Amino acid sequence: MFSTSDTIVAVATPPGRGGLGVVRLSGSDAHTIARRLTARTSPFPPRHAIFTRISVDQTPIDQVVATFFPCPKSYTGEDTVELSAHGSAIVLHAIVTAAIEAGARLAEPGEFTLRAFLNGRIDLMQAEAVADLVDAVTPLQARVAFDQLQGTLTGAIGAISDALFNLMARLEASVDFPEEGYHFLEPDDLKTALDQLTSRTSQLMSEARRGRLVREGFQVSIVGKPNVGKSSLFNALAGVSRSIVTPIPGTTRDVLVDVVDINGFRVTLVDTAGLRATEDEIEAEGVARARQAMGSSDLVLVLLDGSRPLEDEDNEILSQIADKKRLIVSNKCDIVAESRLEGYLRVSAKTGFGLDILREHLAEALDVESLRDSPTISNLRHIKLVERAHVSLTRARDAVGMRGCAMPEEFVLADLQQAQAALDEVSGRRAPDDLLNHIFSRFCVGK
Ligand SMILES: Nc1nc2c(ncn2[C@@H]2O[C@H](COP(=O)(O)OP(=O)(O)OP(=O)(O)O)[C@@H](O)[C@H]2O)c(=O)[nH]1
Numbered sequence: 001m002f003s004t005s006d007t008i009v010a011v012a013t014p015p016g017r018g019g020l021g022v023v024r025l026s027g028s029d030a031h032t033i034a035r036r037l038t039a040r041t042s043p044f045p046p047r048h049a050i051f052t053r054i055s056v057d058q059t060p061i062d063q064v065v066a067t068f069f070p071c072p073k074s075y076t077g078e079d080t081v082e083l084s085a086h087g088s089a090i091v092l093h094a095i096v097t098a099a100i101e102a103g104a105r106l107a108e109p110g111e112f113t114l115r116a117f118l119n120g121r122i123d124l125m126q127a128e129a130v131a132d133l134v135d136a137v138t139p140l141q142a143r144v145a146f147d148q149l150q151g152t153l154t155g156a157i158g159a160i161s162d163a164l165f166n167l168m169a170r171l172e173a174s175v176d177f178p179e180e181g182y183h184f185l186e187p188d189d190l191k192t193a194l195d196q197l198t199s200r201t202s203q204l205m206s207e208a209r210r211g212r213l214v215r216e217g218f219q220v221s222i223v224g225k226p227n228v229g230k231s232s233l234f235n236a237l238a239g240v241s242r243s244i245v246t247p248i249p250g251t252t253r254d255v256l257v258d259v260v261d262i263n264g265f266r267v268t269l270v271d272t273a274g275l276r277a278t279e280d281e282i283e284a285e286g287v288a289r290a291r292q293a294m295g296s297s298d299l300v301l302v303l304l305d306g307s308r309p310l311e312d313e314d315n316e317i318l319s320q321i322a323d324k325k326r327l328i329v330s331n332k333c334d335i336v337a338e339s340r341l342e343g344y345l346r347v348s349a350k351t352g353f354g355l356d357i358l359r360e361h362l363a364e365a366l367d368v369e370s371l372r373d374s375p376t377i378s379n380l381r382h383i384k385l386v387e388r389a390h391v392s393l394t395r396a397r398d399a400v401g402m403r404g405c406a407m408p409e410e411f412v413l414a415d416l417q418q419a420q421a422a423l424d425e426v427s428g429r430r431a432p433d434d435l436l437n438h439i440f441s442r443f444c445v446g447k
């Protein structure tokens, strides 16, 4: 992993134009470099916004507001300076380049947050919450990420970990001083303590499905025979014209995905190639991919052309997905006053008619209301580790519960240690470099 002792710099705001653009400096030279860039003779007062000017080679390039956060009370836990300039890519680039010339190094993705973690400002769950918060596409996702950043999961894992630590200390004492018998920990107390621990881990696990659905969302594929308006509907729901629409059947030959917000939930919408038998090699590959997407979807939206009677191809598709969760929708209701297809939800991808009702139906079919409460745990990495801890704790509980045998304390202790190791990996107290690399590489530069 890269050095954590040098001073790093990056633009913290998104690329492109904006009202403001922020350059962040962090490390022991941050203050000196900021003073050099602003030609300031006196030190920056801590945590005060100072209106000043940045010059490069004695040429002023922008007015900025500089704020100095001395260590350890900064985002990273190091000396940090934030320079708010105008949101010009050219100006921001010039500031970063000047900072590098003055001794800083360009930050790696997520390096500011990595330093916050390494300096003990936040734990690994909170660092991951930062990335989730930045990536959130629905208000509920943002809330779950923010709760995690505020420490809800930290608290839940910490409570289990503390109770476990306490239990292990007492059990170790019993192992070390066997002549004292169970003085330090009676078997019944051990059982009760393990019951309490496993009920806490299973409580977390029961929130996991909900949490994952909030964090990762649902996949919904739009399928149907060619030309029914799948791509048109995809574009209408996504709010952008991403997929090509033409009157020629067989237009879409690949799967296209976009993430949309359906009643506050993240839905990965998939546009697919029209399902039909075809000689065309490219189209056939598209059809194969469409079937794959159909298989992996949480819900299949079957689109019919409401201006035409139901055809064999439609029936075939309907019979193929009989065992999948599905929603059947009749499109092109703007063409004919009365759909020829009775009993299906009627929409027009062209005029937008019925799309709000379609969103409602989607939300209902996915049963999103049952997910409304904000879950404590949502990240698969955390869930897997909590499951691992739960398995070890249950094994320990079973060993203690065996009647008639002397309690094999050493084995129980080994199980508890494994559970503790899993919990330490959730919080990052035990975090190998490759795990950190994996987690922080998904951050954007400047975060
Ligand atoms: N009148 C009307 N035309 C529509 C509607 N939706 C789609 N169309 C038209 O139907 C034709 C096919 O639309 P697409 O969205 O490309 O259909 P598709 O299902 O993606 O087709 P393939 O990709 O070939 O399978 C285009 O000419 C669209 O303009 C609608 O609601 N009303």
Ligand SMILES: [Mg+2]
Binding pocket: 230, 231, 232, 243, 244, 245, 251, 252, 272, 273, 274
């Ligand atoms: Mg299409």
